[in-house]
Amino acid sequence: SAVISQKPSRDICQRGTSLTIQCQVDSQVTMMFWYRQQPGQSLTLIATANQGSEATYESGFVIDKFPISRPNLTFSTLTVSNMSPEDSSIYLCSVVLITGELFFGEGSRLTVL
Amino acid sequence: QKEVEQNSGPLSVPEGAIASLNCTYSDRGSQSFFWYRQYSGKSPELIMSIYSNGDKEDGRFTAQLNKASQYVSLLIRDSQPSDSATYLCAVTAYSGAGSYQLTFGKGTKLSVIP
Numbered sequence: 001s002a003v004i005s006q007k008p009s010r011d012i013c014q015r016g017t018s019l020t021i022q023c024q025v026d027s028q029v030t031m032m033f034w035y036r037q038q039p040g041q042s043l044t045l046i047a048t049a050n051q052g053s054e055a056t057y058e059s060g061f062v063i064d065k066f067p068i069s070r071p072n073l074t075f076s077t078l079t080v081s082n083m084s085p086e087d088s089s090i091y092l093c094s095v096v097l098i099t100g101e102l103f104f105g106e107g108s109r110l111t112v113l
Numbered sequence: 114q115k116e117v118e119q120n121s122g123p124l125s126v127p128e129g130a131i132a133s134l135n136c137t138y139s140d141r142g143s144q145s146f147f148w149y150r151q152y153s154g155k156s157p158e159l160i161m162s163i164y165s166n167g168d169k170e171d172g173r174f175t176a177q178l179n180k181a182s183q184y185v186s187l188l189i190r191d192s193q194p195s196d197s198a199t200y201l202c203a204v205t206a207y208s209g210a211g212s213y214q215l216t217f218g219k220g221t222k223l224s225v226i227p
Contacts, residue, residue: 001159031213042219043157043201092156100145100205102215104156 002027006093006105013112018081021108023093025074031096032070034078035104038089046091049076083112115140117204119218128227132189136202136218139183146178148187149201151220157201161187192225199223 003026013019023032032049047068048056055068070076080087093105116139126132134148145164149157163169163176163185175188185204189196202218 033215043217090156096213096215099162100213101147101159101162102203102205103159107156 001101002029002095002097002103004093004095004103004105006108008108009106010109011111013083013110015084015112017083018079019083019110020077020079021091021093023076023078023105025095027097028073029095029097032076033094033096033102034066034068034076035092035094036089037092037107043092046078049078080110083110085112088112115143115204115206115214115216117202117216117218119200119202119221121219122222123224124221125224125226126192128192128194128225130192132192132196132223132225134187134189134200134202134221134223136185136187136204137183138185138202138204138216140204140206140216141180141183143180143183143204143206145205146176146185147203147205148174148176148185149203149217150196151199151201153198189223192223194225194227197223197225 005024034046035043045058046061049068049070051070067079088111090107090109092107096102118137148161150160151157161176163178169176173190177186199220199222201220205215
């Protein structure tokens with residue numbers, strides 16, 4: 001498995017502000033993804049974080065709202081921009097190891113007031 | 114559209130019984146199959162991986178895969194109250210140029226009654 005450090009673990013933010021979530025992995029991984037999980041709902045893939053290039057976003061998610069960086073193989077950030085209460089959710093970093101197995105970070109619980 | 118279907122539950126079993134969780138998938142090209150356990154308020158935790166037809170056992174957990182029927186299941190023997198969680202089935206397919214696609218089911222909520 002891999003040790004995935006995600007921070008902050010939780011935050012309470014004001015409407016209209018932005019928050020950047022960091023994800024650090026202790027080993028080299030083949031792929032990194034960002035998911036969102038709203039209360040009582042299933043996982044929703046936001047985007048694939050591509051090393052050194054623009055992320056690949058899923059339908060319904062755009063770069064202006066969720067800019068993602070991945071400067072190297074083991075680190076990525078997700079920013080939630082111009083937040084609204086609808087953005088309140090758990091945001092999960094996930095990584096794929098060379099085995100093809102996907103592991104999740106502990107998640108960042110975001111509350112927007 | 115690749116789909117992974119699970120019964121949402123809740124599935125209730127008495128302590129000590131066998132819990133059986135089922136999952137079907139639509140893409141015949143799927144290659145890897147995973148079960149995750151997610152406790153309320155926590156992130157999903159990988160508990161089983163299976164890649165070929167048949168059974169794979171790990172402690173009280175057994176994963177079963179039948180590619181012909183496009184069916185994967187998870188059996189939990191001697192169920193404990195601590196097994197109460199939502200179980201997510203996930204299926205991967207690789208599609209050229211190293212592309213990796215992982216599709217999750219919506220999860221089955223398991224409740225083990227003491």
